[in-house]
Amino acid sequence: MVMDTLKAILLELGIEESDVTETALLRKDLQLDSTETVQIALELKRRLGVNVKLEARQDMTLGHICDLVVQAMALNPA
Amino acid sequence: MDISCERLPEIFNIAAYFIEGSLSRGHSERIAFYYRDETYTYRTVRSYVRRAATLLSELGLDREDRIAILLPDTPEFIFAFWGAIWAGAVPVPINTACSIDDIQYIIQNCRAKILLTSQEWHEKLTLGTEFLRDVLLVDGETPFLSRLDQTSEEATPSRTSPCEPAFWLYTSGSTGRPKGVVHMHSSMVVSAQRYGKDIVGLHENDITYSIAKMPFAYGLGNTLYMTMAVGAASVLSDAANAFDIIADLHRYQPTVLFGVPSTYASILAVKEMAPLETPRLRLCLSAAEQLPKTIWTRWLQAYGYEICEGIGTTELLHIFLSNRPGECQPGSSGFPVPGYEVEILDDQGYPVKVGEIGTLQVTGKSLMLGYWNRIEETRKVIYGNSIRTGDQYQCDAEGFFWFMGRKDDLFKVNGQWTSPFEIEEVLLQHESLLDVAIVPQTDAQEVLPYVVAFVTLKAGFTASSELEDGIRRFAKSRLPHFKAPKAIHFLDKLPRTPTGKIHRKALGTKLALVRAL
Numbered sequence: 012m013v014m015d016t017l018k019a020i021l022l023e024l025g026i027e028e029s030d031v032t033e034t035a036l037l038r039k040d041l042q043l044d045s046t047e048t049v050q051i052a053l054e055l056k057r058r059l060g061v062n063v064k065l066e067a068r069q070d071m072t073l074g075h076i077c078d079l080v081v082q083a084m085a086l087n088p089a
Numbered sequence: 090m091d092i093s094c095e096r097l098p099e100i101f102n103i104a105a106y107f108i109e110g111s112l113s114r115g116h117s118e119r120i121a122f123y124y125r126d127e128t129y130t131y132r133t134v135r136s137y138v139r140r141a142a143t144l145l146s147e148l149g150l151d152r153e154d155r156i157a158i159l160l161p162d163t164p165e166f167i168f169a170f171w172g173a174i175w176a177g178a179v180p181v182p183i184n185t186a187c188s189i190d191d192i193q194y195i196i197q198n199c200r201a202k203i204l205l206t207s208q209e210w211h212e213k214l215t216l217g218t219e220f221l222r223d224v225l226l227v228d229g230e231t232p233f234l235s236r237l238d239q240t241s242e243e244a245t246p247s248r249t250s251p252c253e254p255a256f257w258l259y260t261s262g263s264t265g266r267p268k269g270v271v272h273m274h275s276s277m278v279v280s281a282q283r284y285g286k287d288i289v290g291l292h293e294n295d296i297t298y299s300i301a302k303m304p305f306a307y308g309l310g311n312t313l314y315m316t317m318a319v320g321a322a323s324v325l326s327d328a329a330n331a332f333d334i335i336a337d338l339h340r341y342q343p344t345v346l347f348g349v350p351s352t353y354a355s356i357l358a359v360k361e362m363a364p365l366e367t368p369r370l371r372l373c374l375s376a377a378e379q380l381p382k383t384i385w386t387r388w389l390q391a392y393g394y395e396i397c398e399g400i401g402t403t404e405l406l407h408i409f410l411s412n413r414p415g416e417c418q419p420g421s422s423g424f425p426v427p428g429y430e431v432e433i434l435d436d437q438g439y440p441v442k443v444g445e446i447g448t449l450q451v452t453g454k455s456l457m458l459g460y461w462n463r464i465e466e467t468r469k470v471i472y473g474n475s476i477r478t479g480d481q482y483q484c485d486a487e488g489f490f491w492f493m494g495r496k497d498d499l500f501k502v503n504g505q506w507t508s509p510f511e512i513e514e515v516l517l518q519h520e521s522l523l524d525v526a527i528v529p530q531t532d533a534q535e536v537l538p539y540v541v542a543f544v545t546l547k548a549g550f551t552a553s554s555e556l557e558d559g560i561r562r563f564a565k566s567r568l569p570h571f572k573a574p575k576a577i578h579f580l581d582k583l584p585r586t587p588t589g590k591i592h593r594k595a596l597g598t599k600l601a602l603v604r605a606l
Binding site for chain 1: 327328329330331332333335336355358359361362363548549581582
């Protein structure tokens, strides 16, 4: 479910569906910039009600982001 | 106090002046900068700078030779920069956000004898061999720092003159290749005193945090030498987005934030997710691009700080027009920094009347020597001791200066001079809009230009003809009819120059493409 939401956000940012994999890195593989990583965090907050501060110093895989979202949801169940 | 190269001692080395000065004022054990989990005292900085001077001299970097520094803000950057100047050589910082093509051009154009960079960058570059003799790496088998550890720190400062070149900074310019701006040893003394001390009021207990990195003139002052002039500390940051910046601000608790408009906007955008908690922060500043009044107001409402905006150029090294803390006029660039004479001139070179738009001319002692090997462009902007910046300004009856766009940004609509910023400011108040750029359009049917907006949307909004209609209605209700955009083009991102300014020429090209479809 989380991956589906993340995928929908990435598609809206213009990322090709075939590039959206659990191991894809935001910066290195998907070429997302600092503004776009913030935008993903804002969308996750809007759609799933979770606070996941996507810091950009270290590149992050989509799988890792999903883990962070799941952890955040467990801490603050809707 | 008159600070100029003529008034400084005949033998004057800016690296020695700041570094030895900080020790003689008793700052040796004070923290000069923070980098990740490490802190560096002024004594440590002095030690590494002298080691760097020794090493660079041993490698054959002679007086007036250039060393290119292609690094993010790191201790190695600082040691190499001051070390080169200490040895009488000339550091040339290069922004890692530049294109590979521009980086290679700069290394070649400045005829760097040594390049200091990382392995990753070295592998990406194709380097000419005509001038370059050595590449030093900060990582790999023999990192720069470990080489410094093995080098003696006996170097004495080179007996340079205050009026000779000390360092270069490359500026992007709106067209063509970057230009090397050559600055003297005296330039930093002027900016540190006039802006750092007189306006910002920097003192030894300050910790500064700068969004602009050191290869930018704004970042160099904020992080490197203005703090050093008073024994304060700065943070060397590798923050890449708003969350990183907020984490840094929480971690280091700076007292002075040197921001840029887009950062203030980003921090505001994530306020609900990551509210700022900075009890020690005493002052927020902004430069590099016109700060919209909307952002100024929202920042004040959200966090209780006004943003003290100013304008500077690489050619004058730092800020020469600035608001004063506690007396900000939002949307304005403030008034002249002490020591700078700022005039607004008409096309014939005469001062314009109050309220009229003209070209900015600035006279100040931090003026560059010129652009390296670009005599025509140098002579086009320098008039004696003054420079014409290409910015269009007006001054109100109270003496506040208002930015009206670049000389080539301003346009006439309905027979009236129109500033894109005035319209962008209004559009940014629309709930859906994240970023806006206004350009004039003239098409075959209508000889007179009309206004077109390129916009990006906030998360949660989708481009549609209904939304376009809504934005146009919003603009019409708040602007004279001729200033309201006739068309809205939705983009994923606005094109920006490497310094973060809106690339209006690129938008003009986009417009031509839209029309061709």
